[in-house]
Amino acid sequence: MYMTADLDLSMKAVKLLKTKVGVTGIDAIVSEIGGTHTYLEQLTRKLRVANLLKSVRGPGGGYVLTDQGKKATAYDVARALGRAPKTVFQPVTPTDKFMKVLERALMNTVI
Secondary structure, three states, X not given: OOOOHHHHHHHHHHHHHHHOOOOEOHHHHHHHHOOOHHXXXXXXXXXXXXXXXXXXXXXXXXXXXXXXXXXXXXXXXXXXXXXXXXXXXXXXXXXXXXXXXXXXXXXXXXX
16 A cells, blocks of 8 residues: 555545534635545545545535544545555565554554
């Protein structure tokens, strides 16, 4: 797994929402972390499907973290985007051992 623009923006969005109280509009998120409105909408959809975010419709609407999202790790966000390994692999080479350590670190990294 490697850091991509979608993973970076998604982690920034979750981290930002952890600091906010109440609903945060998409425009406020875009102005804080960058990216485009359309691209962030695509990413937040994946985070909603993974039950990390909840959307609030109507005037004053936006996004708020779910209880699961408040405890989300970097691994959870990567998994929501389809970036996390789906199987547990056994370390064989030094590179594999490093990747296993990195995977464990991501699973325990609260963003």
